[in-house]
Amino acid sequence: MAGYIGPRPKLLIRVPVDLSEIIYQHKSSSMKTTLLFIDKLHFNKKRSILVILLCTTALTVWKYDLINDTTHPVVLFVRRQANNFQYYAGKSSIYFNVKVKYDFVAFKKKPGWHFVVFPCHYICRQYSADVTVRFTTNASDIIGADAVFFTTGPMELEEWEALHRYRSPGQVWIFTTQEPAAIIPDFLPPKVYRYNTYNWSFTFHSTSDIHGAYGWYTPHDKPRSNTRGMNWYQIKPKFACWISSRHCEGLVWDRTKFVKDLNKFIPIDMYGVCGNATISRNRDIAKGVLKKYKFHVSLENSCCSEYLSEKVWNALQTWESVPIVLGGTKEEYDKYMPPHSYIHADDYKSMEELANYILVVGRNESLYNSYFDWRNIGTVQQQSFNDRFPVFQQGACKVVDKFEQHKRSPIRKSFDRYGPHWFGICYRCGEHSWIQDYNFWGERLLYSKTWEDNRTLYWML
Template identity: 30%
Template sequence: MVRLSHARTIIYFIILTATVVLFVISFSFTYRRSKDKYYISNDGDIPSRYSINFRWLPERSFKQHEIIKILNSTSSKYRLKSKHIHHHDSDLQNITHKEESSILDTESRLQYVAPLNLTHFILNDTVNPVYRSGRCLIRILMYMKRKMMNRIGKHEGTYHCPELNCDYEISYSTTYESLANKHIVILFLRTKWEWADLHAARPPNQIWVMYARESPSYDHCIVPEDQWYNTSYNWTMTYHEDAHFPVPYGRYIPGVPTVPTTGNRNWAEGKDRFAAWMASNCKIATYHRQQLIQKLANRFQIDTYGHCGTQSCPKEDFETCNRILSRHKFYFSLENAECNQYITEKLWRNAYMNDIVPIVYGAPKRDYERFAPPNSFIYLGDFSSCRTLTNYLNEINSNDSLYNSFFEWKKKGSIELINFQTIFSDPSVCKLVAKYLKVRQKDPSDVPDTMPDLNKWWTETCQFNKNIRSLIRN
């Protein structure tokens, strides 16, 4: 009887504890929804039916007027009945006008906002540019810290596009208030923001441009969260050749020879060093880049420069650094990520501009074959052992004719470097302005520019080469 009495006491205690806990949870939930607020929790029950890899909404309390502003802004930008928008769920086709205008049905609104922009949203509502002194003025916000202004090479101020009879105004800021009167906002990778706050501050029909020249491996949330995935960017500005505004690090221009076609220069002459590698990022890479260099240095001479090296090559003094690098026959142009079309200044400036044969790795070989000068590089991913690579480099080093064959492209084409100053020069920015004006003059029924699926087009474009792992391991 005593044991039975103890058991009943324990059961009563458990029931009482559970009741108290449920009461506290219920009270907390009710309190959060009070005072004119709607609460969206990390562990809430609002999954996206249209995303395979759903990321929970960030924990945050939204006031009612914030939700009204976000949802009204969304409905003004996206037309559910547009023939250009493809629905993946038949339920969306049955959404009534009453349901569309409701602001209280937060859960259903958040669920169908994401898939609307499977092509891209249509700018139906015309927003006229500001006019001043008889010509238009387009305001462009560089959403990044002002201290980056000198690096970008474009100072705050007003500039002119003669062919458009239009001015454009450049400003820098990372405040949400700065979006208020801007026509175009360029969102820079590595700049931090909250997507919900950014959208809440976005005026109707403002153009957002995704700017990224780093690889997707370190994109720092440049791709929107699920609830904003298809309703954020209008245009892309990346190193991808099919971006709305392609901004690679360099390009090969065929038909514009660098040297006379009849010349017979010996490109090996005056080069008394074997190979060089320069890097400032010693840790972040999708493969053990520094370990690979250290292993290869046991087989042949590699001079290492930068923060990751043992020798000095002043980055701020290009002439001196270029003079140092140009003494080498080979240069390791190793990117810190293995992503499609990701070919940086390591190839274009450090190798080609210094007349060195580049040993490349980062993008797939097919991308180097498409974008680099023909027969101008050695692809590191072709070699599965240090011995075969060493033998091949020694063969080239001992044969000037073979070495010179890597420079035949100079008789047929030339190299153009593309840096910040080029990207944001007046002619380049005026192309952005011209595209904006063209969009504003379009008939609302015209098909707008399409945005790619950022997961497939951007996030999922990185891979690895088995031979590189073998080189490091063996």
């Protein structure tokens, strides 16, 4: 396993079981971590207080000793049997029960979030793991890393060859994305490396080795009454809206045209780059505006199995409205979303029939409110970036969890991006012909009715 990568030197202090003496050893500046191990397996109340006092005193001594050396930040790792917790003293942190270190590398394209500052240092308490996540565009930097994350960005054959040349024995390569296969052809290895590139996948799909779903629905143990006393119909004076951030021209199907055609039958305010309405960039102000709508048009950028993105979960949880959906199959929406909480476009034989039903619901108070009855029997939870991307703590700890699981079982040898667990999960939108008419049929995509579940997308290579 690769060593810890970071700027911190090692400071080792061991406190014996009887707490009668302290051995202070200041390692050379070439060491990479600052550690305090309190090796005590059984604590009573008095000794616990003594340990905390000792930690505080030691921390003060170290700060004084290193006050003129900014390259020596102090981090304390204290081991205590069956009890993991974190203790803060000033700007330093005391983490209990740290045993193992992981070094992860994000390769090629830096994530676009301005708040990601590399290298990232995390503690995964369940396994007492110290994790570093680095970013690089240099293939040789992956040497010695435990895992390499591939996010997005085109790759040339020479880059693949260099990566395989520098790959360390036992190193795990993880394909990572929250977008569907139909619009993310990046990081597709040349066919010569098809079966020996990726070990694991970290995506939204449940077949992934590491699952990062956008959200889920959880039923209550017992039904609850409408304790909020909410009349949803009365507090939502506006009818419907659509929010778009990109892909106006469409990659797999023309959802912009779909919305504009639907707008011929029902009123839809179109926000974002694909519409003409504007909204504040202030999150709270925007939320206040969007919560006034009865319906949110929540169309996915492509139709792929289990691809229920933030659009539907925002509609349910953040804006508390009724989403009009198209993306996954009706069966998948029924499986993952609350019962009677959405309107699926493919349930209707024409655009006009869909629009007429939306109008009926939007004009009938009791019928509209029935789309919120699920809130008495369950709740929805939307996952954040932290959970869905391995450069953040929760995501990185999911990867650690996978490593720890595979100490007891073999690591899967290959994740095949060409195969049914990736390209095979996407299909053309719609069972009804009126929806299929919005699909693109260019040279880039070819749909087949002959493989697997007859809903498979082949990428033309």
